[in-house]
Each structure stands twice: as structure tokens, then as C-alpha cells.
Amino acid sequence: MMTQVTQASRQIHINVPLLTRVEGEGALDLTIMDNQISELKFRIFEPPRFFEKFVEGRDYQEVPDLVARICGLCPVAYQMSSVHAIESIFALEITPWIRTMRRLFYCGEWIESHCAHIHLLAAPDFLGYTNAPAMAKDYPVLVQRGVYLQQLGNKIIKLLGGRSVHPVGVRVGGFHRSPSVKEARELLAELEVALPLAEKLVTWATTLKVPEISQKFISVSTQHPSEYPMNEGRIVSNDGLDIAIADYEQHFREFQIPHSTALCSLMDEKPYLVGPLARVNLNWHLLPDVVRNTVNSTGIGISFPSQNMFDSIVVRAVEVYYAFYEAIRILKEYQATAAPFVPVEIKAGVGYGCTEAPRGLLWQRWEIDDTGHVVSAKIVPPTSQNQARIEQDLRETLEAMGLDKETDALRLRAETVIRNYDPCISCATHFLKFNVTRL
Template identity: 30%
Template sequence: MKLSCEVNVHHLTRVEGHGNIHISIKNGVVKKAQWEVVETPRFFEAMLVGKHWENAPYICGRICGICSIGHTLASIRSVENAFGITPSTQTANLRLLLKHMETLQSHILHLFFLAAPDFLGAGSVLPLATTHPEVVQRALRLKLLANDACDIIGGRRLHPTRTVVGGFTMLPEKGALEKIRQRLLASVPDLLASAELFQTFALPDFSRETEFVSLKGDTNYPFIGGGLVSTDGVVKKESQYRAMTNEYCQKGFTSKLSKLSRPSFAVGALARLNNNFTKLHPTAREISKFLGLVPVNHNPYMGNVAQLVECVQVVLDSVQLIDTLLGSPWQEARQPVKAKKGEGVGAVEVPRGILYHYYQFDKEGKVVKADCVIPTSQNHANILHDIEALASQYARTGKKDQEIELLAEMLVRAYDPCISCSVH
């Protein structure tokens, strides 16, 4: 039995950005198990200094091409908290609806185009168009629905133009929202079929006890603002984000890393579900149980399942949000904004985990200081420790290099990392 292994993945595929995996096993002993982030930093915080408050959301929306809506909303929330602005119920509902559609956009992209090929024996999604056409068509329908909804609410499919500090520059037509509502309801069979498909996937048997951090839902499954919580019992206010993230630098990473009660923690769909399982829509909760996901689950590969459960959650909650919006006449789209000296924090659950934006303003409303803490940067240390544990678990099994390489690649992909975002 071969008890040695060499894995060198230079720029992992089917993730956003550039990251490397190195594993070396000699005679059943792990000599090296590394996750590296090697992408060039982009210094968005420095770009913001001196900019007018109104420009911050547009600039920060460009940090990520996948989570542009989440970055925009976190930026807006930070500005509004600094200026003492409370959004109207109408604005809050429209923003949450837009956020839900970004979650659906991103999760479908990851589940079907990036993760599913590993479980269906393909190197990419392209062969699946021939071998599993119904799966690809289902994914395209769901993705198009989310794209169209973002267009109608935010003005574009990504990098939204209509959502601004104080509200919206333009409200969607109610007839368009009604059509989206009908398409959301029609998408439920596709989601249920997806759950049936994922139930057939054999997830790797791996678990490492982990601390999970997310927003804390009081009455609803949380996505925008509120308290912070971890499965180890840490509870903080939104404004105390630095005490929750504890960022630091480490050789081999061009992004920062984070820790809390342990050397690392995880954020993302699995963290949200582990902390807020009882707040899920009853249908989403039943599907989670059907797929074997109940809290607290420590298998990182279950992140894929958690994303699928969240797809069900955001679709059903979006129907309820649209019902609320259609049941009332439109109010003023945007409230007046008056800049003032101050500071504010905005926390938003983007698909990959909890995102923080912090700004400090002078009396003219220009940015004096900015800080953004990205979900993937919070996950990097946990990915590293997971790879170390994975290598140790399989060091004496005699698995081939290709088998361990695939397990390591799937592990990183399960976090759905946005590496370029993390080196912002």
C-alpha cells in the first residue's frame, strides 16, 4: 500500500481568483499541508479615502463581480448608520428582496457550474450539457430568474444602480414584481428536483470541529444587519465587528486571516444555517433535514447542501416580500440625506458569509477612514486547518495522489471562495 503522496495544485480551478494547494505525505506522515492565497491585493479601502459618501457604494460594489449587490448594501448601511438614517420598511423590504436574488444568483452558479461537476464525474459543467442536460437547463432557468429579478429591482444584473443611501433612485413596476412572483413559485419544482439530485451525491466523510460565525436572526433568517453570533457562544453587536474578526497577517497569504475563540472560524451558508436553523422557512427546514443537514454540522462539504437549502429559503421568503410590497401603495422612493461627521458599520450576509463595511466621515461627508472585512478572508484560516486535518485523515489510507487532490480541491470549493474579493 502506497503511503506517500504529492499534491501540487497551482491556481485551483472552478473558484474565483488564484489559490494553491500543496500536500506532501511521506510514509504515512504529513510533511506539508498548505492553502496559499497568492493574488495581488487591490487596496479598495485606500481608494475610498477622500471620496464623497455618495460614491462609496458605487466604488465598493466593484470589489466583487459576484457579490456586488452585497457590497453595495453593506456600504449603504455603513453610511446610513454613520448619518443616523433608518431606512423605511419599503426600502428595507426591497433591499432584502434584491439581496435574496443575489444569493440565488450566486448559489446556483456555485452549486451547478462549480461544485456539481465533481459529484457527476466531470471536469467542468460543459460535458454535463450532454450527459445531464436536464440538470444544466434547470440551473439556467433558476439563474435567469435571479438575474432578471436583480435587473428589475436594482437596475442591473450586477453592480446595481438604483439602490442608494436613503432608498432607491427608481422603484420597480408592480406588474414586473408580480411576474417575478409567479416565476418564483414556478421555480419551486426545480429546487425540489435539485434537492433530489443532491441527495444522491456522496459527500466525503470528513468532519473537523469548527466555530461558525454569522448574523443572529431574532425572528427571521438573517441577511442584513443585526447582532453577531458564533456557535461557541460569542455574541457581539454589529458595531463590534473587529472583536469578532480579529484580523491578522500570515506568510503565504496576500489577504488577511481571522480567528475568534479558536485558531480559525468559518462563515457562509453552513455557518448561517448552524446558527439560525430554527429561523428557516418550514419547507427549507424540511429539505435540510431530508439532505441530512441539522445543526451543528461540522462537515465543510455540507456547505454545498446549506447553499441549496438557502436557495429554497430565499425563493419562498421573496414571495412573501413581494406580497407585502404589492399589498401597499408605493411610498417615496428615497428619503433626504444629510451628511455629518461620524462613523458607521454595515454587516450583510453575502453568499460566502458575513461582510463588514466600516467608514469614518468628516463633517462634509468625505471618507476619512475605511475598513472592509471580507467573508473569504475570514474563511482562509479555516480552509488551511481543514486541509491539514484532511491530509492527516487520509495519510495512511493508501489513496492515490489524484484521489487526495480531488478531495482537497472539493474541500476548498465547498467554501465557494471569492479570492479576489478577499485581497480587496
């Protein structure tokens, strides 16, 4: 970190050249002049990897293995959005078994990703440490519980995918293999032991002292009529948006900014939020009573919808608890199947997939030709969608805090704000725009 304060002109530069405890490489530049923010840049300089170009000409069967490589933390999300898009092109009807197993698979990724974020990335901010290993010395039980729950998320992914990073079990049409009842029961037993710990995680998260800052922002997530959203639904917002996923491009627009290799995104020309807080805000009523009661019974007055971004750590814990609850429900009823996938008949066309990655809405558009090869792909990851919102939040939060505060305090607050979004910067730069617009 570099800071430079010139008292005479009251100019402060805060430069965090390498943001820690985020996934991938980003930085923050902030200049305050005469108690006003004159420059604020959340810079993403992760090198672009041109994913949407590699997939052109590839066979549709290669897609799940290919898109997994966009992100080590959320490969399931990339696989799920892509297989749904391609299945819609082929007019494929998946079985209830496949649908349910995809939900279980996603539970694993939410648990793994959220637990890593809560304990290894975010908690040190709230407990006054620079990193989790240092925090673990004073809070061994907390960190051990966190990594233990994280491991169980990985085990769920492993059950269906063989391994937790870049799992190999997914194919267009379903899964390669149906786990045995014995494997499912063994995992169920472990999850049942862990469920009370996941509940305690929620209670613990609500005890953290977080700033009380309410901001106006738009929450966007998918929504399903009867279940908390993961794999399907319409795209909704708290200011009245309610569209089919195929209509995404009519409302959402990406554009390039000089200080970032990720594209920025606006909804009807406004910044917006995707991710766990947006999901909870829009779908609180779809969480089971047992999960909602855990939050309500803490008596700390937290309620949803919430316009305080610092509640993000609480909602991640809520989603971890819910994912344990849901995975247990699914595994209790588990039966093996002789048909873990449905056969595919190739058709040409365009299809859309939109699922809830741990960090929020992950929208994809795929075009396939009549030989089953990819013509083009468009992938809009959550972090590039949150980028405009992050800059807006930084500005508002720092101004509300008071720009005359100590530089170190401003820097820490700014970093905490960024981590509230759990930015996955590796993902963000894999977005590639296809229609060239010269501005």
C-alpha cells in the same frame, strides 16, 4: 497539476498551480513526508487592488458604485454592508419598504451566486466530471435547471438594480427607483413557476454521495430575532459569542501570511467558519417549516447543525429554496412607493455594516467627515475570514482520508474541500489593513 513521488523517502508533493472552479486566482501546495503533512499552503495570489485606499476622499454617494467593483459575483453584499454603515453614521431611519426591498435584493444575489456555485463549480466534483460543460452532456436537465434558477436570481437583482453585475439602483438612504407593480407581478409569476424546481434542487442535493466527515469548527454568522439573517443582526457563534457588529474588532483579528495576498482572520485566536453552513447551523430554527420539511422528509438523516463541511452543497440549495420562498412572499405583498429613498443629512462619524454575503459575514467599518467625504474604510470579506479554516480543514480531511491514498485522489479531495467554501478570491484580496503592526 504537478506531482512528484519519491518512493524511497515516501515524499509526495502535490501542487495545483491554478485552482479551477473557484472565483479568482488561488493555488494549493501540499507536501507529505513519511505519511505526515509537512507543508500545506492554500495560496491566494490574486493581485491586490487597494480598494480601501481609493475610497479615501470620495463622496459618500460614490461608495455603493465603488465597492460593487470589489466582486462581480457579490456586488449586492458590498453595497449593502456599506450603505448600512454609512446610514448608521447619519442616524438615518429607513422605511419598511426600503428594508423589505433590500431583503428582496439580497435574495436575488443568494440565488444567483449559490446556483452558479452548485452547478458550474461544485457539482462536477460529486458527479465525477472535471467541468460543468462536460457534465452538462450527461446531465442536461440538471444543468439547465441550475442556470435557469441562476437567471431568475439575476432578474431579481435587475428589478431593483437595473443589471445584475454592479447594479446601479442602490443609494445611501434606499433605492433610486421603485419598480412598478406590473414589473413586480411579472417577476412574481416567473418565480412561482420556478419554486418547485428550487425544491427539487434541495432534494437532488441531498442525494449526492458525500464523505461522512465530522470536524470540530466554530460557526459564525449574524442572527436576527425573528428572521433568517441577511441585512441585520448581532454576530453570534456556536461557542457562545453574541456581540453587536460594532464590537467585531474586539474579537476578530486579521494578520498577514507570506503565501497569500489576502489577510487571514481569527476569532479569539481560533479559525472559524462563515457562510451558508454556518448560517444554517446557527439559524435553522428561523427557516420556514416548508423549507425545513423538504430537508427532513428526504429520509437520508441529514440534520442541522452539521459539522460536515461536505453538507455545504446541500445548505446552498436550502438557501436557494428559501430565497425563492422569501422573494415570492415579498413580491406577493409588493406595493410601489413614491419615496424609494429617505433624504440624507450628513454627519461626521464612524459606522459599521455587517451583512450576509452569499459566502458569509461581510463586515465593514466606515469613517465619514462632516462634508460627507470618506476618511477611512475597512472591509473584511468572507473568504479571508475562512482562509485559516480552509487550511485547517484540508489538513484534517486529508489525514482522515489516509495520506497513503493515490495522489490523484488526494488532490481531488483537497480541491473539493476548498470548493466547499466557495472561495471568492477576488474579494479576499481587496482587504487592506489600516493599522500598521510590525511583527
